[in-house]
Amino acid sequence: MGKISVKLPAELLNSLEGVTGFDREAFENVHQSGEQITSIRINPAKWSMVDGELANIHPLPFTIDHEVPWSSAGFYLTQRPSFTFDPLFHAGCYYVQEASSMFLEQALQQTTNLSQPLKVLDLCAAPGGKSTHIQSLLTSDSLLVCNEVIKSRAGILKQNIIKWGCTNVVVTNNDPQHFSRLIGFFDVIVVDAPCSGSGLFRRDEEAINEWSKENVYLCCGRQKRILADVLPALKGNGILVYSTCSYSKDEDEDIADWLIYEWQMQSIPLEIKKEWHIIESKAPGTGARGYRFFPDKVKGEGLYLSCFRKTTGTKDVKLKGTKLEKATTKEEAVVLPWLNTKDVQLFKANLIYGIPSSLTENYSIVKNALNVQYAGVAIGEVMKEKLVPEHALALSNCVADAIPKLPLTYEEAIRYLQKSDAGITPDVKGWQIMTYENHNLGWINALNNRVNNYYPKEFRILKQM
Numbered sequence: 001m002g003k004i005s006v007k008l009p010a011e012l013l014n015s016l017e018g019v020t021g022f023d024r025e026a027f028e029n030v031h032q033s034g035e036q037i038t039s040i041r042i043n044p045a046k047w048s049m050v051d052g053e054l055a056n057i058h059p060l061p062f063t064i065d066h067e068v069p070w071s072s073a074g075f076y077l078t079q080r081p082s083f084t085f086d087p088l089f090h091a092g093c094y095y096v097q098e099a100s101s102m103f104l105e106q107a108l109q110q111t112t113n114l115s116q117p118l119k120v121l122d123l124c125a126a127p128g129g130k131s132t133h134i135q136s137l138l139t140s141d142s143l144l145v146c147n148e149v150i151k152s153r154a155g156i157l158k159q160n161i162i163k164w165g166c167t168n169v170v171v172t173n174n175d176p177q178h179f180s181r182l183i184g185f186f187d188v189i190v191v192d193a194p195c196s197g198s199g200l201f202r203r204d205e206e207a208i209n210e211w212s213k214e215n216v217y218l219c220c221g222r223q224k225r226i227l228a229d230v231l232p233a234l235k236g237n238g239i240l241v242y243s244t245c246s247y248s249k250d251e252d253e254d255i256a257d258w259l260i261y262e263w264q265m266q267s268i269p270l271e272i273k274k275e276w277h278i279i280e281s282k283a284p285g286t287g288a289r290g291y292r293f294f295p296d297k298v299k300g301e302g303l304y305l306s307c308f309r310k311t312t313g314t315k316d317v318k319l320k321g322t323k324l325e326k327a328t329t330k331e332e333a334v335v336l337p338w339l340n341t342k343d344v345q346l347f348k349a350n351l352i353y354g355i356p357s358s359l360t361e362n363y364s365i366v367k368n369a370l371n372v373q374y375a376g377v378a379i380g381e382v383m384k385e386k387l388v389p390e391h392a393l394a395l396s397n398c399v400a401d402a403i404p405k406l407p408l409t410y411e412e413a414i415r416y417l418q419k420s421d422a423g424i425t426p427d428v429k430g431w432q433i434m435t436y437e438n439h440n441l442g443w444i445n446a447l448n449n450r451v452n453n454y455y456p457k458e459f460r461i462l463k464q465m
């Protein structure tokens with residue numbers, strides 16, 4: 001790690017003078033240092049912790065330096081490994097996520113009773129870092145709606161949700177305006193807003209070239225529009241978590257003031273430990289609390305996060321659901337042996353999907369209002385009274401234990417994930433799941449004369465080792 005020459009925009013540095021906790025020299029130095037930090041957040045549904053240690057993988061594909069102090073599942077790594085060539089990454093055992101972002105866990109834990117069923121919206125969700133984190137913190141009978149306005153990014157979000165392997169998430173592709181159709185529906189809304197991106201300067205030099213004061217103003221206007229569009233969908237007393245990866249007061253504290261003046265939101269302070277070195281800020285007008293991460297103070301990138309309670313009630317609107325096309329009894333009989341639970345509602349939308357029975361009503365309301373891209377778990381297609389299973393089922397937490405599994409060596413797993421000939425000769429015929437270190441990777445179908453690799457094209461490793 002050598003010193004590099006980075007020219008930070010003088011206009012940004014000047015505008016940060018006076019921002020609580022800003023130390024110009026230290027801030028400039030940390031950007032020049034060339035230091036890069038790598039952190040991951042493990043998927044507790046797939047990878048267990050025993051006595052604070054990651055269990056059952058030998059050898060671990062990386063070396064853990066220490067834990068991210070504000071997250072129960074976050075770890076710093078000593079160096080950045082090749083995640084592409086780690087089968088566990090493809091199995092959804094962890095998500096590569098910048099450490100400051102994991103502070104969302106504190107925001108949710110300290111403002112919300114996470115042990116009860118909740119309806120949560122992650123409005124600006126792609127590629128899914130915060131969504132996968134929120135999912136891990138919720139009960140299985142909570143519903144998480146992850147939305148992304150840009151269609152291609154919604155596709156990436158869907159892939160990451162499939163890898164995470166849960167059944168209680170819906171991915172939508174909507175403009176924030178469309179959420180006015182869901183008046184008072186959500187208990188919690190997370191807005192990780194598009195911003196001018198100064199918090200990412202250390203990782204992405206392009207962000208430096210793209211930064212301008214004009215863009216900060218543009219982002220600030222957009223942030224207000226997004227919030228104004230979505231706030232009606234939050235129920236009275238509901239929680240809003242607002243975050244950006246910008247240091248600019250216009251996109252952070254000024255938005256907090258605006259939320260209080262214009263929307264009568266109430267700021268909720270969070271408890272932070274001194275040794276975390278997170279800076280608590282007060283918005284100039286209302287004193288609303290916000291939490292700012294400076295890379296010269298914390299081991300992570302730039303972030304601002306602030307929590308609010310909605311003090312105004314919402315009209316009591318009875319939201320209508322749409323009728324879901326249910327799977328037939330015959331289809332159910334074919335599908336159920338592939339699942340480890342009967343507590344799912346099976347419905348059809350090209351394929352057969354499953355969603356926890358307790359979420360059906362709320363899901364039908366979401367489906368009526370929004371452009372759903374993915375819901376629950378895609379199970380497969382029933383053809384000639386047999387199931388052709390979907391990749392998502394293999395990676396999900398609802399696939400039956402009785403399905404045959406074939407453990408692969410590291411080299412076989414990489415060839416399988418490249419969708420090339422893995423060179424395996426299974427003992428049994430038919431559909432079976434390829435595993436690596438006991439984690440599911442995907443399907444093959446072993447026929448009499450050949451083995452068909454069903455790893456999806458869009459997920460495959462394109463690089464050669």
Ligand SMILES: C[S@@+](CC[C@H](N)C(=O)[O-])C[C@H]1O[C@@H](n2cnc3c(N)ncnc32)[C@H](O)[C@@H]1O
Nearest residue numbers: 124125126127128129130149150192193194226
């Ligand atoms: C900071 S990123 C979200 C990162 C994500 N929350 C995560 O943790 O992986 C902001 C997202 O907002 C989306 N976005 C851009 N313009 C938007 C708009 N006008 N309304 C809503 N979302 C928008 C972007 O496409 C982007 O995916």
